[in-house]
Amino acid sequence: MMQIFCIIFVLYFFTPAGGSEVGIVHGTISTPHSRPYMASLQFSKKHTCGGILIREDFVLTAAHCKKTQDMTVVLGAHNINKREKSQQRIKVAAYHSHPKFTGEYDHDIMLLKLKKKAKLNKYVRAIELPEKDNEIHANVPCVVAGWGQTGFQEPYSKLLRETTEKTQSSFECKTIWKEHFNNDRMICTTFDKKKGGVCQGDSGGPLICDGKPQGITAYTAQDCSDTRYPHVFTKIQFFLPWIKKVMQGNRNVE
Template sequence: MANAYGIIFFFQLLSLTGASESGIVGGKDTKPHSKPYMASLQVRGHHTCGGILIREDFVLTVAHCENSEPVTVVLGAHDISKKEKSQQWIQVAKYHPHPKFITGKYDYDIMLLELKNNATLNKYVKTIGLSKKDGKVPANINCVVAGWGRTGADKPASKVLKETTEKTQFSAECKNIWQKYFSADRMICTKFDKKKGGVCQGDSGGPLICNSKPQGLTAFTYECDCNNPKYPHVFTKVNFFLPWIKKVMK
């Protein structure tokens, strides 16, 4: 990280954690209900973060999406501006942020939401399976990201679920740019091109799907310009946390 950015850059980075307004820059509208595991985390009817349904009673997201106000998980949605018949609205009973997560920091940014009621599984609402074990995510594979919300740093939110592709990158390249903020063990980063775009502020908690498995959860981007390809997008590496996930959901 160039010294020129210095402390200003650090404070900009810090403010990312609060910027959980979700959004995909560029990309395309997802085919309605083709990602039935997607969850919209909402506070007072407004989308704040993404997440994925991994069991009838648990949604996986990132820890910086924890909110002091009650959060409702909306499942089975395509257009979140409407009350679609396919939607299920379920309150969060309990937050399980990772015990090592510290607010305002980036490491261990993962959280399980325990739902008050089980989701009803149907063609609009389905769980997504996690990998069986901690495997390496190779570089240069195309993965899909999806989310609702902002379509650019200063653009309005998208009402419908959008998706695009980003390519995994070597950890050394991520470390080189993000330095102390990047943990090769617990994070994955991606390259993207400006035209196709990618995740934005912050699309937090939404999945990075590689070979049909959720390998990452959107964690942080460069705050001033999420669509600046010089700064890889960073995701919490799901595989690393499998033992913790199993323990919480037992």
């Protein structure tokens, strides 16, 4: 039986995309500050996961990115190895993991309440969430981005990188991932090995389709470049009611 992943452990087959091995493999360097909603989640000044700013005081990310140490959210960054004037470093006031997240695959989503509001400008800007009733079709090209490592045992990318993956039908996702994939709460994608895609270090980052964030990077096969296994994202649309309630101040909601 296949083991369930946790961000703390390196397991045989599955791995959360927020680990420390690989990130946006191949891809291209993003135009500086062209994605002002991107957030680098850091512990002890080291990038661990991605996230997206959805309001001046809230960042959306994956629940498995949470650790026991205090997290710092870095906004307005392109080069995370530099103290760019565009950057805003803000501590997290509260972690709102989905109450049904158990450390496994499902409900892998978290809201971070910032200790102070971000200053919105041309470098830092919130991204609008999708509408609940928008259908996600198969074979749609979507952008993924992050600062993860660029290959096995390679260092993290200091510059934001991005590439394109295509949405895959839920039937195909279910056939491959079986009980680990939930049609209602997840999206999966196919990817070209030369163009690359997400992997460890990119958890919590967005899957952006037609200009809207549709998914949050969740899990992959341990070899993230293995095209037999689609990359899996938490479906944002399903969790819109929960997101809205948490941002309105209701903490223990589902």
